[in-house]
Amino acid sequence: MRFRERTDTQQQVDISPLIDMVFILLIFFMVSTTFVKDMKLDLNRPSASTATTASTKAVRLYIDNSGATYLDGQPIQVWVIQSRLRELLSGSSERSVLVVTDGNVPAQRLVEVVDEARRSGADDVGVATVEEAGAG
Numbered sequence: 001m002r003f004r005e006r007t008d009t010q011q012q013v014d015i016s017p018l019i020d021m022v023f024i025l026l027i028f029f030m031v032s033t034t035f036v037k038d039m040k041l042d043l044n045r046p047s048a049s050t051a052t053t054a055s056t057k058a059v060r061l062y063i064d065n066s067g068a069t070y071l072d073g074q075p076i077q078v079w080v081i082q083s084r085l086r087e088l089l090s091g092s093s094e095r096s097v098l099v100v101t102d103g104n105v106p107a108q109r110l111v112e113v114v115d116e117a118r119r120s121g122a123d124d125v126g127v128a129t130v131e132e133a134g135a136g
Contacts, residue, residue, distance in 0.1 A: 058098040058126070059088050061117065065102050067109045078112050085120035096124040103129065 061081065062070040069076050071084055089095045097117040101110055110127065117125045 058094070058096040058124075059085060059092070059122075061085075061097060061099045061113055063099065063101040063105045063109060063113060065104050067106060069109075069113055078109075078116060081113065081116040082120045085117060085122065089121055095122050096126070097122040098126045098128055100128055100130055 059071075064070070069078060069081065071081065076084060085097060089097075097120075099110070099113055099117065114125055114127065
């Protein structure tokens with residue numbers, strides 16, 4: 001008796017739908033992930049117990065208890081600070097700004113003023129109390 005020789009055929013699994021699904025999931029997660037960089041503004045309000053006089057070369061912005069802002073002794077609105085500082089800093093070799101404030105000033109006002117000073121192109125923006133800044 002002669003038996004037929006049997007040839008075993010290997011069955012292959014088609015993985016192309018699996019690869020398609022992996023790419024779709026990858027695209028979904030890439031699109032749904034937010035890439036927002038947290039803007040941090042690290043401000044440590046200085047204490048006046050170890051006060052030292054600040055540099056007189058820095059442009060000084062003053063914020064009083066009521067939240068009013070002054071540049072060179074003249075009242076200035078927050079939205080004008082950026083352009084005025086840009087003009088003052090363009091002719092100066094040292095591009096630093098010192099925000100002199102009182103401890104009772106609301107943090108939101110302080111952050112707005114520091115933010116506008118940084119947008120003006122200042123290389124260094126410092127925060128000090130009246131006692132630390134000294135006369136000037």
